[in-house]
Amino acid sequence: MKKKQEEDYAERLRESHERWQTLYTQGGNDPYNADGVSMRLARNHILYYYKKIEEEFDKKDYPEIFFKGIPPELPDEYMARPDEIRAAARASLKIYQENPDYQYILEHQDDFTQKTLDKLYVHNALAYVSGLKNEIAKDDLVMMRRHEEPEWCLYCLKACADRMKELSPEDVQLTLSLGF
DSSP states (O other), X not given: OHHHHHHHHXXXXXXXXXXXXXXXHTOOOOSSSOHXXXXXXXXXHHHHHHHHHHHHSOGGXXXXXXXXXXXXXXXXXOOSSHHHHHHHHXXXXXXXXXXXXXXXXXXXXXXXXXXXXXXXXXXXXXXXHHHHHHHHHHTOHHHHHTTSSXXXXXXXXXXXXXXXXXXXXXXXXXXXHHTO
8 A cells, every 4th residue: 555655656757747847838727816826836746745755755766757856945926928818818808809799789889778788788898898997007917818819719709799689679668778
């Protein structure tokens, strides 16, 4: 049993090194934290497995991965690929702003009462675009990273525009006259 546990420590150390390296070069996908936070966690795992190997192995039997060394500490704010993230965010913003569904939502949002807008999630859909614009202005890489692939936001814009279009002109007028 002990031999298996020793092998697991070596494998976990290798996996933790790979995780740290991936975060360093490609970044992660944590929607709330910079890559540096995830890298600190991966580094802590590396330190833990080094300690376990030192406790469980004879020095002559240390696995090869043990000699890879401990990766450096980086600031929690570290982000991999910052220029790529910025470029993708700017490109996504352009795609959103030129999107026909987004244009439709902007053009027709005043056709509905506040209550109906809330039910249709119009402000949520518009907030994806205005939020990204603000994130770009603040250079918030963590938040901009959420928009590297614009498909989700485009899906939300389409769904919102479709809900708005489902209401006939009579429904809109009735909604306005009844105060919904």
